[in-house]
Amino acid sequence: MTADVSRVDGPRVAVVFGATGLVGKELAKRLVSMPGWKVYGVARRHDVFATFDLSFATSNYHFISCDLLDPIETEQKLSTIKEEITHVFWITWASDFRLDGPECCEQNKAMMRNALDPILRKSASLKHFSLQTGMKHYVSLQGPSDVPEQGTRIYDETCPRVDAVRNFYYDMEDLLKERLAGMKAGWSVHRPGLLIGSSRRTLYNAMGCLGVYGSICKHLNLPFVFGGRRESWEESCVDSSDAGLVAEQHIWAATDEKLSPRKGEAYNAIDGTRFTWKEIWPALAGKFGVELPEEALVEDFWYTKEMEDKKEAWREIVERKNLVQTEAEDLANWGFLDILFRCPAKMLGTRSKANKLGFTEERKTEDSILYWVDQMRHEKLIP
DSSP states (O other), rough: OOOTTTOSSOOOEEEETTTSSSHHHHHHHHHHHSTEEEEEEESSSOGGGGOOOGGGTTTTTTEOOOTTTTHHHHHHHTTTTTTTOOOOEEEOOOOOSOOOOOOHHHHHHHHHHHHHHHHTTOOOOOOOOEOOOOOOGOOTTGGGGGOOOOOEEEEEETOOTTTTTHOOOOHHHHHHHHHHTTSSEEEEEEEEEEEEEOOOSSSSOOOHHHHHHHHHHHHHTOOBBOOHHHHHHHOOOEEEEEEHHHHHHHHHHHHHHTTTOOOOEEEEEEEEOOOOHHHHHHHHHHTTTTTOOSSSSSSOOOOHHHHTOOOHHHHHHHHHHTTTOOOOHHOOOHHHHHTTTTOOBBEEEEHHHHHHHHOOOOOOOHHHHHHHHHHHHHHTOOO
């Protein structure tokens, strides 16, 4: 289901914080393509590919380079647009500190506060604030290794916060609730699972990892093995979230005339179909043109170790294939991949709430992954 904005009255001016990330890019593209929208994209650095993307070659899109941790710079950069903003999409976060520590919470609150201060001083036009967090709202942020065994518990939006751990998601929600109290503007929270998309500006970039790994296997004629636990290979352990689908959900909640005025509504932003890596792996091997060994699961294969000496191989690929200049670590976070493929407990959710309210569009994970391989090739990030 694509968001219907035809009945939204008045000017529609969106600011997308985190416009170069997996979902931020898709949000900006979709909003720019819709009639009547003006879009500001905010990030510390521009995404090179955006300058070549026709969907951004329009007078309705404007990029603002800004360090949101700097309150003076943020005030200056937002001062010229703050009076016209009608919709805010917060798709960014800071990762300089341990995710479950107080420093991370304070840093992310500071970023949001620095942006909210100038915007809310001229708040008459603001209609909706859309906040993206994640399915780790329901568990410890230290990583899947810290999730207690919970069988096949399915998380929904009514599940309580985890009191025993710090979670900067909670701090951002609480700050938003506090700052928008008494205002007409509504706000929503969106909780994706494993994000599937294309970006050079994302720390936990599954497709970047898979794209670099598959390309190196092809280049060096290595077998395309899955390094992880058998349970993670054979069972559904996490939900996938196509970046385009998550972007559509943001727009739906922010513009539906029945939903957008609501305050604090949360939605699991997941594809709606279960998958296993055992099902996905052969399709990926075919897409990359690499050898799929008969025993693809290798439990003692660790990407952080096996890819450590492959940096030069990636540089050769980039040079020979005339790709966008990147280092392997710009796209691939091998530590994240090792954690992802060794989930000790299932972290699955339901999207029944969004379905019931009218957002029924789903994605098949295999189709989504193969689409984003093609998109990364189109952006010349992988060969």
